[in-house]
Amino acid sequence: xxxxxxxxxxxREGGTPKLNYWGADSxxxxxxxxxxxxxxxxxxxxxxxxxxxxxxxxxxQLDVPLARAxxxxxxxxxxxxxxxxxITPADxxxxxQLWARDGSFMTPWGMLIGRMAQWWRTGxxxxxxxxxxxxxxxxxxxVTAGYYEGxxxxxxxxxxxxxxxxxxxxxxxxxxxxxRWFEAEGWQVCLYEFDPYFxxxxxxxxxxxxxxxxxxxxxxxxxxQDWFRELNIEIVDVPFGYIGQxxxxxxxxxxxxxxxxxxxxxxxxxxxGLGFKVYDPDVSAITMVGGGIHCxxxxxxxxxxxxxxxx
Numbered sequence: 001x002x003x004x005x006x007x008x009x010x011x012r013e014g015g016t017p018k019l020n021y022w023g024a025d026s027x028x029x030x031x032x033x034x035x036x037x038x039x040x041x042x043x044x045x046x047x048x049x050x051x052x053x054x055x056x057x058x059x060x061q062l063d064v065p066l067a068r069a070x071x072x073x074x075x076x077x078x079x080x081x082x083x084x085x086x087i088t089p090a091d092x093x094x095x096x097q098l099w100a101r102d103g104s105f106m107t108p109w110g111m112l113i114g115r116m117a118q119w120w121r122t123g124x125x126x127x128x129x130x131x132x133x134x135x136x137x138x139x140x141x142x143v144t145a146g147y148y149e150g151x152x153x154x155x156x157x158x159x160x161x162x163x164x165x166x167x168x169x170x171x172x173x174x175x176x177x178x179x180r181w182f183e184a185e186g187w188q189v190c191l192y193e194f195d196p197y198f199x200x201x202x203x204x205x206x207x208x209x210x211x212x213x214x215x216x217x218x219x220x221x222x223x224x225q226d227w228f229r230e231l232n233i234e235i236v237d238v239p240f241g242y243i244g245q246x247x248x249x250x251x252x253x254x255x256x257x258x259x260x261x262x263x264x265x266x267x268x269x270x271x272x273g274l275g276f277k278v279y280d281p282d283v284s285a286i287t288m289v290g291g292g293i294h295c296x297x298x299x300x301x302x303x304x305x306x307x308x309x310x311x
Contacts, residue, residue, distance in 0.1 A: 007110075010138040014184040016109040022137045022301050025108045025158040027207035029302035030254030031083050035131065036297050037100035038090040039071045048096065048118060048199075048290040067285040071098070074259070074293060077279040081253050086135075086300060089127040096121055099291045100298040101202070104128045105150035108158075108304075109185070110138035112178070117147040117169045137300070141181060148174030151200030151295060152192075157210055158306040160231060162224070164192040164201025190227045194219065202294045203243055206250045207233075208258055210305055212274065214238050214248055214267055236270050249292030253279070254303065259293055 003020040010016060022033075043064055078085050088100055103124035105112050111132050116122045125142075132139055148171065152164035161182050163175040172193070179189040198204050198219065205215045205224075213228055214236045228235060238248050247264035257277040260267060261284075268278050283293055 004136050004138060006133050006136050007138045009141055010110045011141040011181060014186075016140070016185060018108045019110060019138065022106070022135075023108045023110070024106045024155065024299050024302035024304075026155050026210065026302065026305045027299075028157075028210045028252040028254060029305045031081070031252070031299055031302050033084045033086060033299075033301040034078060034297045035086045035088055035100050035128075035300050036075065036078075037088050037098040039068050039098055040090040041092055041095050042067055042071075042098050042289065043095065062288060063285050067289070070281065070283050070286050071296075073281040074283065074296060077259055077281055078297075081257060081259070081279065083253065086131070089130055091123070091127050094121070094124055094127070096289070096291075097124055097127065098286075098289070099295040100128075101291075101295045102149045102151050102200075104298060105153040106299050107140045107155070110140035112140045112153075113142040114149050114153075115143040115147050115174065116149060117171075143174050143177060145177035146171035146173030148178060149200065150298065151202045153178070154201065154205065154207065156207060156213075156228075156231065156233070158304070159187050161187050161189045162192055162201070162205070162227075163189060164194060164205075166194055166196040166198070168196035169199060190224060192221070192224050194221075198243065199290075200295075202249055203246060204248060206248050206294065207252055208236065208250070208271060208274075208276065209252060209254075209256055212236060214250065214270075216240055216243055216248065219243065236267070236274075238267055242266055246287050246292030246295075249294040251294050251297060261287065261293055263287075 113125050152170040154162040165175045204219045207213050212234050217237045218240045245263045250260035259279045262280045262282040268280050271278050
């Protein structure tokens with residue numbers, strides 16, 4: 001961790017120094033450290049999206065012991081893959097703190113603190129900032145223009161950023177603010193507007209390795225698909241029916257290894273066919289709360305892909 005020093009804002013107007021220990025410049029560099037939300041306060045289903053509202057209206061209750069067992073199963077996968085797991089400090093007033101991806105997102109220059117749209121999640125930035133302070137992890141900056149959530153933030157490869165927004169959770173104003181910051185650092189930014197039904201971009205798009213992306217062609221607009229082709233990234237088309245099961249909500253572990261939900265059998269088969277090692281724990285109970293494996297974890301340190309990057 002040497003030479004990384006906590007600050008409330010490391011961002012400069014271009015030329016911000018990259019971190020020495022922490023940081024990531026892609027979704028696919030080998031994952032070394034990950035921040036996972038605590039499971040302590042996961043006790044009920046909240047109306048975070050249309051699926052959750054249907055479950056609540058039907059009187060379905062969360063199987064808490066099963067959800068916690070499945071949570072441990074995901075942590076076991078990280079351990080097997082050689083990833084060091086860090087747990088965000090638990091706060092009893094944050095019932096969905098489990099979803100570590102959404103309230104903040106890592107950059108090459110420090111943590112970017114997001115702004116959550118739903119009132120029961122707005123405070124999730126606090127324990128993340130505490131974690132950063134305790135671990136000498138600088139904060140790059142903090143979103144102040146509208147809402148922006150980490151499930152819509154994807155560093156595709158060094159120098160190329162995808163910013164999704166639906167204007168219900170993440171908003172165009174937040175995306176434009178982050179776009180401006182990254183363009184000042186020399187990055188190309190692709191904006192991706194999608195229907196609020198899909199909640200976050202990571203329900204429809206997931207990088208598998210530095211040359212392969214999984215996405216649903218029936219949902220992702222043509223401009224974004226063309227952008228991936230321009231970056232020489234091969235598209236694995238996932239059928240629409242897997243979106244509701246969070247079948248595209250997956251994490252690249254680097255070195256052609258992926259962590260995905262057991263219900264995503266289509267994508268698991270495709271990945272194995274491409275030579276990937278697949279970790280596929282059952283997270284069906286966790287998914288009922290409104291998120292998946294990708295939502296659970298915030299990469300803190302990935303090997304840089306900068307030396308291998310080509311536009």
